[in-house]
Amino acid sequence: MPLKYPFSAVVGCAYDPTTASGLDDMGLALVLTSISPDIGGVLVRGEKGTAKSTTVRGLADVLPWIDVHEHDRFSADPHDPAATSPDAAYGTSGVVSRPVRLVELPVGATEDRVLGSLNLEKALTAGAVEFEPGLLARAHRGVLYVDEVNLLHDHLVDLLLDAAATGQVTVERDGVSLGHGARFVLIGTMNPEEGELRPQLLDRFGLTVEVAAPRDPALRVEVVRRRLAFDHDPAGFVAAYAASQEALTQRIADARTRLAEVALGEAAMLKIAEICAAFEVDGLRADIVTARTAVAHAAWAGRRFVTRGDIRAAALLALPHRRRRNPFDAPGLDEDLLDRLLGDDELPEPPDPEGHTDGDESQNEPQGEQSPSATDTAGEAEGESQRTERDPATADAHDTDGGESTDPAASDAESGETPTAPRPPAPPQPAGDRTTTVKAEAAFRPRLFTVDGIGEGTPGRRSRALGASGRRVGAVPGRGGSGSLHLVETLRAAAERHAGGRPAVDRGRFAFQVSDLRTAVREGREANLLLFCVDASGSMAARRRMTQVKTAILSLLTDAYRRRDKVAMISFRGTDADLSLPPTGSVEVAAALLDDLPAGGRTPLAEGLLTSAALLRRERLRDARLRPLLVMVTDGRATAGVDAVERSRMAAEHLAALRVPSVVVDCEDGPLRLGLARTLAAHLRAEHLPMAQVSATGLVDVVNGRVA
Template identity: 55%
Template sequence: MGMEELQLALILAAVSPAIGGVLIRGEKGTAKSTAVRALTEILPAIEVIPSCRFSCDPNHPSSDCPDGPHEIAGENGRERSLRSARLVELPVGATEDRVLGSLHLERALSEGVTAYEPGLLAAAHRGLLYVDEVNLLHDHLVDVLLDAAAMGRATVERDGVSVTHPARFVLVGTMNPEEGELRPQLLDRFGLTVDVVASRDPAVRVEVMRARLSYEAGPAAYVAKFADAQRELAERIVKAQSLLPEVILTDAALRQIAEICASFDVDGMRADLVTARTAVAHAAWSGRTVVEVEDVRAAAKLALPHRKRRNPFDAPGLDDEQLDQAIKDSTPPEPDPDDDPDGGPDNPGGGPDGGGPDNSDGGEEGDAPPEHDDASPQHDASSDQEASSDQTARENPESALPGPAPTGQVAASSEPYKARLLSVQAAGAGVAGRRSRAITEVGRVVGDRARVGREPGRPHLLATIRAAAPHQHTRRTADTPTKPTPSGARSWRPGLVVRGSDIRLAVREGREGNLVLFCVDASGSMGTKRRMGEVKTAIVSLLLDAYQRRDKVGLVTFAGATATVALPPTGSVETAVRRLESLPTGGRTPLAEGLLQAADVLRIAAIRDPRRRPLLVLVTDGRATHGESAFDKAKQAAGWLAMQGIASVVVDCEPRRGVRLGLAAELAGVLGAEYLDLGEVAAGNLVRAVTTRSAA
């Protein structure tokens, strides 16, 4: 209810799988998964060859099907059966072998045969492949998945053996943007995208609740009530699929699509192609055989929001007014028979009054618009004020120190800059990412290890052969002989005899992602706009780098009497930037509480994600002013963090002029952290210091 755009996107993808699937973005509890699973109820049934594990079409079997070739049997043609379309769900924790399928290594080595076990892509052929929380899927799996969706086939190449099978499916992914975004190049591989939010209209929300409660009271009766509507919808999809080849995409429509895509400054040509395919599908769905402006508009709303050029922290979206203007500009005006396109004797100049171009602004032709006068009184006053301020600062250095900002004032950050790579030395297994060297599931092979039980993973061929080789004499002697040869001797089964205990798995070194937790002092002593602006600019730059490197980030702030988890560890750096930009300052400094809160966040994060290593960035002037013995308590908390072996950076924001207490430096010593003075380094050097500390 109230999700018409979502329903339309799913239906168009079903009508024309060549569109490339649908990405559904939305907050939790908005029926994303429900809508996807419901799609299978209206997809038409398909004919398959029962003996084919890859659901080949009996009328057009795939020439590269591993179970082929499929011969014609009898007078009635190939064996065939009818079954409903499948919904295959790809779990977030699936391995590459489970997605692509795998080769039976023991049979390949011992019998010399290519025994291929199909994966999820094969099961989804001619059906629906659903990836819930696709933004949490490892990057290498997303690459495999989207390549298969684009090529219509899946290829497994391993140890000199290659298997290719058809894999054409409707790819649908759902995600909550608060959990993190997809990389732009992966986002672009989805044909359509839809943003869904729960309706704020109380009447709609009441209807949703009433429908849900009615379903729970009697599921069978509720479903039966909509049986006719479901059947009509399924029949309409079949009719649209049959009409699709007859739809004409005119040159004018192609020109309009190209102009609209160009107006949104999209990269590459995929946006144009997807928009064209979607417009054709929309025309077929609407029962038309010629693409019209209405079809182009509907297609652009679904195909362009995630492809238009945007800043890293901007959410995908499309401005309806901009789209309407682009459509208006790209639609050629209808000719008026009363107009003379060449101009006549009464209108030699082609202008509205025959006098050349229309200068409705009243200016003479060729006159330039008035320019801004840089030497305005306001400009002079500002320059005089700056000069006076500089002279005062030279005469009295203390006066140059900015005073504390009013309580609750919010400082803004400046333009972020490119951050240097955070590089942590490989120490144990990490979470696949794009930042630090670590032992991960993908990457270059650096060794091998024994397989535990039937643990999934990519085998190391040479290491497996080395493990099996010493046992060949014993195994061949104990093996059962085959049929006798013509000479009467007994022959033995050729090849290498491999047992499950011989299999070795490859150890790979790749890149890992990290958890960067910012612990920011938001008290009154930090409340100068200039100082907090520098700190925020540095953190935003680190967040931009984390966005590109697939890190997790978190934000803890402390002010007044308490510390607050402004943002729990998340992959959504966009949310982190918004929380940081709105961070107010003022009040006392509960430094110990801030450190303890940061320690608790890291403790919980380690339980949930034990393989992701953290980096704590503490930004403070060290002046603990909340409670008795406040600084001693802060040092105790810092000592506890140091015992946990957490890498840390302390950024001292104490003013450089006047009396310096050096409390932040003392705190850095207790933490075993890298110490920085904000007055000595620019905001960019904060990034450099974090890099140095992370590489230590």
């Protein structure tokens, strides 16, 4: 087996036993949830190439070993009288110690592989009914790792939610009925650019951390140096970090032992409740997770009671993903507000029921242990390729929300620099060429709409589709289906083949042929592509229609995010058309692009149509199963360029040849109407829907009426 990159060799997780420090936010979150699995696991969000997977895979090597029965496949705790296992015979075997398992759950795993299923080999050869444990059984008392967790199929998300909530897995299928324990540390990694995580699963993660590549050249050089050294001599590199790995393992074991002795006083619980209420988090899970994390942090630091620093460290890890009111809110926590809520006074020490006093707190900490706030600061400075850095766009939004001045002169004055001279006012532009930028209003929840028929697109939660997940609706011979083996139909086919001929059972074995195999056909849901081609010319801006159009798109994008759809938008104004929003499921990127979308200028209708056709052709080559819907929002006027009307007609007929379902939303109003949008719809072979006033609700109703 190839050697794994050591956890303590990751820059930012370089635990130093002489100073008992060196962990940054990601390393600290992984260690704390390992000390107290009840915290609920860790979600690591960050850009690609930031060593997220490397760090997580190295975690199992620093976790203390566990005791299990020698022949127990379900890893029941031999020291827990209440722990049971379907392997009843394990009681006669001895107790052994083994390393903690890190089980990886692939995003394309089948339900049978996750839950377990009937052992087909023994069923077909010996006629015995024996259960084959799945990934959740292997992960019991260990670590379950899901890379690209935001791409996990919804039916697997449901299984994880049930297991995480109950700590048990119940299997009722294929003649098997049993239950077993499934308590594990759930760790997920994801790149937000590839789409957001389902809210129900996001809340199940106890802690979250944001990671990014360091900007310090010295840190980047150190990362490269260590990686090259590991690739050149893996055994020697692992041996060089053996002492650090062993010291970290011992400290985690000591913290687990000390965990039950840590006191969470009334003052600490009240402070946690005040913080959670001030940040307006939903439900009470945030309070519980923060309290558990603070206790684990105190045990990690070697204290017997929770301090102000423990609560601060816990809140920074447990609250950012729970304070988001909708998918468009940027993750993060206002640390200034957190410090104001915590105050400057240390929490009173809770009474010790055994009469012990900690005395000088520094004497109870491991040698060289820093205060929690100092540890956090050191961790942020020492970050690795996955160390957290604020994105400039997020920082700007954060500063604006905090009420700070965005005036350039004020910023220059604060920095001590001489402000630049104000620019002279721009010359006035013609009314039709002025550019304005408006923002969308608060998003609303649109009604559900689906595409007619049954597709075969990417798994989602929108329209009916045949795929590898969902309920079984039939079976087909051989490998023609998209699901797993349909055992019942396979047995039925073999029995029918033997009916009237030689016996189906020969010497206790069922006689099968390849022609008897049947594959399950499953019906689930698919994702769709919603492409908005929006007129952003001066006529739209003058009537404030862009605000309503943006609000509608944001609302549909919010719903698409929950249903795993893709949404794209093309805007045309001036002399050209721009792909303002590429096909994406990332609501954060989409919201930022939509807010910055300008309006004004002439109407290059032909360019908008041609750009839409090019995008649809490209997406069809990428995934022919992804069914699109084109929504044109325009009044039909073409005013840019020579022969603008004729060019628009030819572009519309070119787009119509792609045979994409389309609808033209007519934004023309007033007593005198030219009917240009109706003519455009005829050339597009699209449905024409006049709308006297383009409202957000009206636009959503148009889409619902077209596809439902």
